[in-house]
Amino acid sequence: MRAWKIHQFGPPAEVLTLDNHAAAFEPGPGQVKVQVEAAGLGLPDVFMCANNYPLTPPLPFTPSQEAAGKVVAVGEGVDSALLGTRVLGPTLFQAQRGGLADECLMHALAAFPIPDEMPGEEAAGFFIPYLTAWVALVRRARIEPEDTVLVLGASGSSGCAAVQLAKARGARVIAVAGGPQKGEFCMSIGSDAVIDHRSQDITERTKELTNGEGASVIYDPVGGKAGRAAFKATAFEGRFVVIGYASGEWSRIELPEILPRNISLVGAMPVGFSPELMREAHQDLIGHWQNREIKASNVQVFAFEDALKAIEHIAAGKVEGKVVVRVS
Numbered sequence: 081m082r083a084w085k086i087h088q089f090g091p092p093a094e095v096l097t098l099d100n101h102a103a104a105f106e107p108g109p110g111q112v113k114v115q116v117e118a119a120g121l122g123l124p125d126v127f128m129c130a131n132n133y134p135l136t137p138p139l140p141f142t143p144s145q146e147a148a149g150k151v152v153a154v155g156e157g158v159d160s161a162l163l164g165t166r167v168l169g170p171t172l173f174q175a176q177r178g179g180l181a182d183e184c185l186m187h188a189l190a191a192f193p194i195p196d197e198m199p200g201e202e203a204a205g206f207f208i209p210y211l212t213a214w215v216a217l218v219r220r221a222r223i224e225p226e227d228t229v230l231v232l233g234a235s236g237s238s239g240c241a242a243v244q245l246a247k248a249r250g251a252r253v254i255a256v257a258g259g260p261q262k263g264e265f266c267m268s269i270g271s272d273a274v275i276d277h278r279s280q281d282i283t284e285r286t287k288e289l290t291n292g293e294g295a296s297v298i299y300d301p302v303g304g305k306a307g308r309a310a311f312k313a314t315a316f317e318g319r320f321v322v323i324g325y326a327s328g329e330w331s332r333i334e335l336p337e338i339l340p341r342n343i344s345l346v347g348a349m350p351v352g353f354s355p356e357l358m359r360e361a362h363q364d365l366i367g368h369w370q371n372r373e374i375k376a377s378n379v380q381v382f383a384f385e386d387a388l389k390a391i392e393h394i395a396a397g398k399v400e401g402k403v404v405v406r407v408s
């Protein structure tokens with residue numbers, strides 16, 4: 081079995097190596113083993129190379145937090161009817177069995193069946209971005225068609241999913257991206273307007289685009305100066321949704337600042353919810369995909385042998401949509 085592994089911490093080029101003779105493993109209770117078609121990569125994989133991520137597993141481990149493929153073995157307590165089913169879901173990367181290998185492990189309850197017509201490369205990058213966007217926008221911010229959603233990092237994987245899901249739910253979307261090429265990408269996935277954070281002031285431009293009111297929902301996977309500027313453009317009774325810190329630092333918001341405009345600070349992460357809710361979310365998202373309201377085809381695909389290039393592509397900030405590695 082082939083598996084990319086991180087044996088020590090450091091720059092990706094120095095620590096990510098391909099093991100062509102990795103030892104076989106079997107699923108534990110409640111787990112399934114998946115023959116990987118494609119694996120999704122993201123910033124956390126970059127951070128994990130350097131041990132700069134809270135969920136970094138013990139060494140050595142195989143990265144990739146999500147994947148798609150066929151169930152080839154089930155652990156104790158798992159219905160054997162799952163065998164042969166194509167699924168997508170989060171990998172057990174924390175148990176060192178991430179998706180960047182011929183086989184990976186998943187929790188049976190989080191391995192969601194996918195339609196036959198869904199390509200593995202789209203499925204592999206579906207779970208984290210879209211489920212995060214669903215939890216953030218549908219469950220937590222409870223968006224409505226009358227909302228204006230300002231999406232930071234809109235060309236990146238979390239942002240790209242949020243743009244599409246917000247549009248699918250009928251809201252107006254203002255995307256924030258760096259540079260004209262990423263701006264064009266954001267328009268191609270359905271954004272109504274784009275703010276170039278390299279040349280435009282996010283606060284002022286958002287207000288201009290909303291008749292001075294600001295955006296009613298902010299989706300923030302970026303933090304730092306961009307997150308701060310977006311917070312200042314949050315509308316009265318708006319919801320500021322905290323997703324991540326792609327800029328390297330979280331958004332700084334002092335609690336008294338949320339009072340005058342009655343702003344809700346909302347955290348969103350697709351963990352801790354019941355399996356039933358997660359299945360409902362998945363079904364809802366697959367419905368949007370089948371109706372072509374979300375594409376998931378905005379993937380940048382790398383060959384298995386080029387996994388290091390894929391990680392460096394993410395580290396260099398070149399992501400448009402989601403980075404996926406084709407495994408089989």
Ligand SMILES: NC(=O)c1ccc[n+]([C@@H]2O[C@H](COP(=O)([O-])OP(=O)(O)OC[C@H]3O[C@@H](n4cnc5c(N)ncnc54)[C@H](OP(=O)(O)O)[C@@H]3O)[C@@H](O)[C@H]2O)c1
Binds near residue numbers: 235237238401
């Ligand atoms: N809460 C959750 O459940 C959850 C789920 C997934 C990810 N996350 C977190 O969300 C963050 C983003 O992840 P991702 O996978 O979306 O990353 P990504 O695909 O690399 O996208 C990040 C985007 O952030 C933008 N960006 C980076 N630095 C910026 C800056 N200083 N100012 C403005 N924009 C900046 C970049 O856009 P431009 O090049 O256009 O500036 C880039 O497209 C990470 O911290 C990740 O851990 C959280």
